[in-house]
Amino acid sequence: MKTTNRLMTFARPLAAAMALAGLAALAGCEDANSKAQPAAPAGPPITAATVIERSVNETQEFSGRLEAVDRVDIRARVNGFITSVNFKPGSVVKKGDILFVIDPRPYQAEANRAEAAVSSARARADLAKLELARAERLLGDKAIAQREFDEKASGLKELDANVRAAQASLEAARLNLSYTNVHAPIGGRVSKAEVTTGNLVDGTVILTSVVSSNPIYATFDGDEDTYLRVGRVAQKGATVPVKIGLANESGFPHEGKLEFVDNRLDSATGSVRMRAMFDNTDNTLVPGLFARVQLSGSDSTQAKTVLISDRAIGTDQNRKFVYVIGADSKAEYRAVTLGPSIDGLRVVRSGVKPGEKIVVNGLQRVQPGAPVTAQIVAMDQDSKTPQAKTDDTKTAEPKAADAKAEVKPELKVADASAKTKE
Structure with missing residues (x-):
């Protein structure tokens, strides 16, 4: 116990x-x-940037083709057999170079005949002049009738006309003889010979073609907005800069100017034909090549423009939108109207204002009206989404x-x- x-x-x-x-x-x-x-999370982490405003010269890009300023199909102007081909296919020729030679012998013979006919007609006319002078003296002495004198005067006029006709025939024969040498009408690059030595040719046969190489055209179809922006400026004679780039080139290394704007828009396509001219001293640009065309406005078209990054733009069916971060760190849905791309940034016609902050990375984590945790970066900076702190x-x-x-x-x-x- x-x-x-x-x-x-x-x-x-x-x-x-x-x-x-x-x-x-x-x-x-x-x-x-x-x-x-x-602590309760403030919102998903995102990257935001401030909407910027700059004075820019807006550009638009189109697809176009290079075209030669001059292009000529070479044809024979007289019939005959080809006796020689005097050029290398694809080479550069100068204006006036002989490309083909047609057998000149028939035309040389015709020229000789016409020259002889001129000499004969001139001899008869000279004789008629002497006879008329003699008849005039005889008429003064009343040795012959007036009618005979008139006949001799009329005969001299007829012989003078025959001399002129013979001279014209001689000039035509000499011209045909010159056509047996087929010259290059322009300077440029020649194609291959479509007809070789020994073939009979006439005016319907294309022998070859020559295209000019410097300067060169770039032709493209602009839209209605482009026409309203630069069409009138170009038609008044102001310089509108245009740049092009080829398929194997980056950017737009070739600079030129707008040379032609059509006088109407195609109602079916809503486009207008435009053409720019470029120097081609190094023969880099070849007619027929595809070209990327960048059309700028003139210096007078520069204005303050709102710019944002393409990473900040979302797509909602047929609308484009951005998320604007308000003072309470909440995301606001804004529909925007976009313009062309300039220096890596997108022009915004309406929807946002300079100085506002928009989401540029992490759009998939943002809900309209929901709070977000924003890290501010430059608009043109590629930033990674910040990680949540734990x-x-x-x-x-x-x-x-x-x-x-x-x-x-x-x-x-x-x-x-x-x-x-x-």
């Missing part, structure tokens, strides 16, 4: 100590759990573990002392 009372007396302080230790451990866990809970959560877990580690040794000491007393 005394032993039982002694044990009960010893157990009461032990139970009280264990209760206090349990309460301390529970308090430590609650404190650790309270520290481990992170430092509070990571630091809370070790604290909770430390609290539990501090409670456990106390319980073990209490158990050991109890066993010793027993």
Whole structure:
């Protein structure tokens, strides 16, 4: 009985100590759990940039083709057999170079005959002049009748006309003789010979073709907006710069100017024919090549323009939109009207104002009216989306573990002392 009372007396302080230790451990866990809970998230992390405004000369890009300023199909002007071809296919020829030679012998003979006919007609005319002079003296002496004198005067006029006709025939014969040498009417690059030596040709046969190489045209179809922007400027004679780039070139390295704008728009396509002229001293540009055309406005068309990055633009069916970040860090949906791309940025006709902040990265995580956590970068900078911070959560877990580690040794000491007393 005394032993039982002694044990009960010893157990009461032990139970009280264990209760206090349990309460301390529970308090430590609650404190650790309270520290481990992170703060409510402010919104998904995104990257934002400030809408900028610049004075720019707007450009538009089109697809076009290069065309020669002059192009000539070479044909024979007289009939005959080709006796020689005097050019290398694809070479550059000068104006006046002999490309083909047609057998000149028949035309040389015709020229000789016509020359002889002229000499004969001139001799008869000279004789008629002498006879008319003699008749004039005889008429003064009344040795001949007036009628005879008139006949001789009329005969001289007829012979003079025959001389002129013979001279014209001679000129035609000499002209035909000159046509036996087929010359290049323009300077440029010649094609291959379509007819070789020994073939009979006439005026219906195309012998070859020559295209000019410098300068050269780039022809393209502009839209209605382009016509309203630069059409009248070009028609007044102001310079409208145009640049082109070939398929194997980056950018638009060749510079020229707008040379022609058609007088009407095609109602079926809503486009207008335009043409620019370029220097081609190095013969890099060849007629028929595809070209990327960049059309700029004149210097007088420069104005303040709102610019944003293409990364900030979203598509909603047939509309384009951006998310504008308000003063309360909430995203606002804005429909925008876009223009051309200039120096890597997109022109905005309406929808945003300079100085407003828009989302440029992370559009898929943004909801209209929802808060966002924005990192501000430059509009033309490629930025990565910032990662969410989890430092509070990571630091809370070790604290909770430390609290539990501090409670456990106390319980073990209490158990050991109890066993010793027993």
